[in-house]
Amino acid sequence: MHTIDWGRAELTEHSYRSFAADGRNGEMILFVNSGNWGVYWSFMDRAGIWSMAQELRWPWGATYETPQPVRICYPNVMLKDGAVYFCGVSDIKEPKQAWRDFKRELTGKEWDYDFRRLFYIRAPNIRDGLFGSWVEVASREDTCGWISPGDLWVDDEARVHLVWQERAIDERLRPKFFPAARQSYSIRYARLRNDEVQFRRTLVIAEEGGRNQAPRSCRRPRGSRSRRTSGCSWCTTWVAGLRRARRFPRTGCSRFFPTARRQRR
Numbered sequence: 001m002h003t004i005d006w007g008r009a010e011l012t013e014h015s016y017r018s019f020a021a022d023g024r025n026g027e028m029i030l031f032v033n034s035g036n037w038g039v040y041w042s043f044m045d046r047a048g049i050w051s052m053a054q055e056l057r058w059p060w061g062a063t064y065e066t067p068q069p070v071r072i073c074y075p076n077v078m079l080k081d082g083a084v085y086f087c088g089v090s091d092i093k094e095p096k097q098a099w100r101d102f103k104r105e106l107t108g109k110e111w112d113y114d115f116r117r118l119f120y121i122r123a124p125n126i127r128d129g130l131f132g133s134w135v136e137v138a139s140r141e142d143t144c145g146w147i148s149p150g151d152l153w154v155d156d157e158a159r160v161h162l163v164w165q166e167r168a169i170d171e172r173l174r175p176k177f178f179p180a181a182r183q184s185y186s187i188r189y190a191r192l193r194n195d196e197v198q199f200r201r202t203l204v205i206a207e208e209g210g211r212n213q214a215p216r217s218c219r220r221p222r223g224s225r226s227r228r229t230s231g232c233s234w235c236t237t238w239v240a241g242l243r244r245a246r247r248f249p250r251t252g253c254s255r256f257f258p259t260a261r262r263q264r265r
Contacts, residue, residue, distance in 0.1 A: 004042045004050045005053060006032070011032060016032070017030065018086075025081065027079060028043070029084055030044075032053075037057060038055045038057040038069070040055050043127070056131055059119055059136070061092075066095070071091050071092050072089065073091035074148070074149055075149060082125050082127060083123060083126065083154075084123040088119060089116075089117065089118055089119075089147050089164075090114060090116055091113055091114075099144055114144075116139060116140045116141050118138040118162075119137065120162065133195065137162060137190050138164065140167070140168065142178075143178050145167050145170065150165055162192070163188065164187070164188055165186070165187055165215070165216070166186045168181065169183055184208060185215060186202055186204060188200065189202075
């Protein structure tokens with residue numbers, strides 16, 4: 001039986017939990033959201049011993065009308081050779097009062113949550129218990145859009161590859177708050193190293209006024225065949241939804257994923 005000392009963490013029936021394992025090294029890490037201020041984590045070493053839980057504080061939303069912690073949910077987490085990589089999306093009650101009031105008139109509900117900002121953080125050596133600073137990778141804050149984490153992978157050169165989905169706007173709010181904004185659905189990619197974004201790319205985009213298609217899935221395939229595929233294999237599923245679809249050519253993927261053909265999991 002595995003036993004963890006969660007200390008001051010508040011564990012509830014609706015706590016968000018994230019788990020990652022490094023099978024090669026026999027190590028695991030478990031995250032549990034606790035309250036509005038942070039997430040608690042516990043690390044299991046090769047001896048099967050879990051550390052006492054420690055708290056990782058959420059990024060601070062200093063630019064909101066009412067500054068507050070930015071709770072992060074639905075993360076992709078990876079544990080590799082003692083390093084922990086964590087990337088998730090903001091999940092807080094609508095922070096803009098005008099938008100919150102407008103949505104309440106539409107839905108009759110007092111609450112509405114935003115999923116508009118993508119954050120990343122890394123612990124180079126989790127045994128030390130030290131995480132770096134939060135990095136905001138993407139945002140759809142200006143037009144009340146939507147972001148959903150897709151996948152996270154770290155290659156053998158310690159470069160972090162992220163993919164996620166974006167919707168540009170909340171169409172319910174467009175006529176009143178941003179009438180000139182155009183809708184789009186896309187799959188985005190970013191590469192980071194040493195906690196800095198090296199570059200970003202739009203892998204696939206469906207734009208308003210085009211064909212009735214939209215990209216929906218962005219996960220790297222697992223298994224032996226994925227070891228030989230190029231970067232475009234991140235984008236796997238299309239569904240009816242919106243309009244023009246634009247895909248980067250397969251022959252060009254090596255420019256965005258230069259080591260994709262030789263990487264191994």
